[in-house]
Amino acid sequence: MKIAFIYIAEPYQCYHTATVASALAAMPGNQVTEYYSFPDTPLHLQRIRRSLDLPDLPLKPFPKSWRAKALKRARRLDQERTLVLKENVDELNTYDAVIATEYSAGILKQMGLNKPKLILLMHGAAGRYVKDQNLIDQFDLTLLSGPKEETFFKSHGLLQNHASKIIGYPKFDVFAAMRHEKPIHFANGHPFALYNPHCQRSLTSASRWMMPLIKGFRAQLDKPEGYNLVVAPHIKMFHKGFGFKARALKRQEGPGILVDTGSPAMLDMTYTSQAALYIGDVSSQIYEFLAIPRPCVFLNPNKIAWKNDPHFVYWTLGDVVENLHDLMPTIANAAKRHALYRPAQEKFFQDAFCAPLLGASQRGAEAIMHYLAQT
Structure with a gap:
């Protein structure tokens, strides 16, 4: 399987999906490539994988037109993100699956993404209306943190037209490896x-x-x-x-x-x-x-x-x-x-969050492969 992970916003997205990408890449027959928009994203991906003793994955910056670069310089980041996705639909169409962790990637289907399965790996947690939330119905598969999140989306009439699976919160796998890296201390010794x-x-x-x-x-x-x-x-x-x-x-x-x-x-x-x-x-x-x-x-x-x-x-x-x-x-x-x-x-x-707390990255990878094998 050819699988693309897309990081289309700030590097915080890395901490939610990088370990799932690594788990998929470790499965025989998979070719996983990561695309990024923000220039410091690779540093975060490398840091995560060093902490977990995982190999780096193939990494590509999203090609950007002069117009997209101008929007970035003007800090029109929402407009830039949409344009960058539109400019790269043809390349993403060469994959079997495209995985994102942001609702806005759902717009890819309206831009002509028709070959790959579009998969949403949720970050954050449900409980408050978020911009672009309705784009969740554009995805073929949504991976959720727990039953509360599933109930929230279904109560809003979402998750009705595509597959979903509760896997837990992959970021906790990163946290378990990094929690002792940088203790915070103040001179007065107070918390x-x-x-x-x-x-x-x-x-x-x-x-x-x-x-x-x-x-x-x-x-x-x-x-x-x-x-x-x-x-x-x-x-x-x-x-x-x-x-x-x-x-x-x-x-x-x-x-x-x-x-x-x-x-x-x-x-x-x-x-x-x-x-x-x-x-x-x-x-x-x-x-x-x-x-x-x-x-x-x-x-x-x-x-x-x-x-x-x-x-x-x-x-x-x-x-x-x-x-x-x-x-x-x-x-x-x-x-x-x-x-x-x-x-x-x-x-x-x-x-x-579903139990056990750790292991969501592997569960996510297995859920993706099971879905792709069935479709």
Whole structure:
């Protein structure tokens, strides 16, 4: 089988699919090639495979027209992604299967992809409406993290017209190999809280509360029970602005405050595995954090009416702050209140991911080969 894996967005995609690509490549008779759009993607793929002692796979940059390159320079990344896919349909049509981890790849069918089976390897976790979500029905096979995700999509009328299979979360296989690579230590020896705001403008807490949050943490660093702070927003937050936003945020770094705007640690669970406290809004990294149940605080400066909304079910796993004057007191009390939320966190995680936790990469590869053999 000739199989193409396509990485059409930032390198965070590598951590969800690279191990599945390697498992497929290890099966007799398969030729697996990886295509990428972002220039630093190969470095992440190499890092993953070095950690797992796996060989590199054939790797190709997506050929891009002058127009696609211009869109990239102008930071029109959604438009560039669509154009790059359109420009490469003919080459992708030479494969037996094309595997992606982003809904937007579903548009390939409308662009003329007709020979390969189009396979979606889900990343993140279900529970909130995402742009392009309806494109899931363009795929021939969807691989899911767990029963919660399957129920979510079926309740929205998706997964009705094609095959699907629950395999677990391949990123945990990467996490198991990398978790001890880069321990995070601060000079004062205190634990750290992770602030992980999303990039979606209508839902993020960053635009209103990021600066007050950093200021509040600076003020409590010297207290015996004080936390250090890692600020690691969703990487898409820095798509626009030609680097100005990232540089401005970096200036907030100082003793006890670490700001990350693009390192591998944002993507490989370095922070979510080691933080003592999670602070966020709607990022799906909360699922990764809860692999080890710990205190959570969710920020709602936009006063979203979230209660009884299934898209915000994870806001039931910690205190929700809706007024700025409650922000730091809520954070200070989070550890004491964790016992109230731990049982719900454990159930939430178990519902989201199938057991066993490790081995999803091999299960994914086997599910793909079984599907291809039947079609």
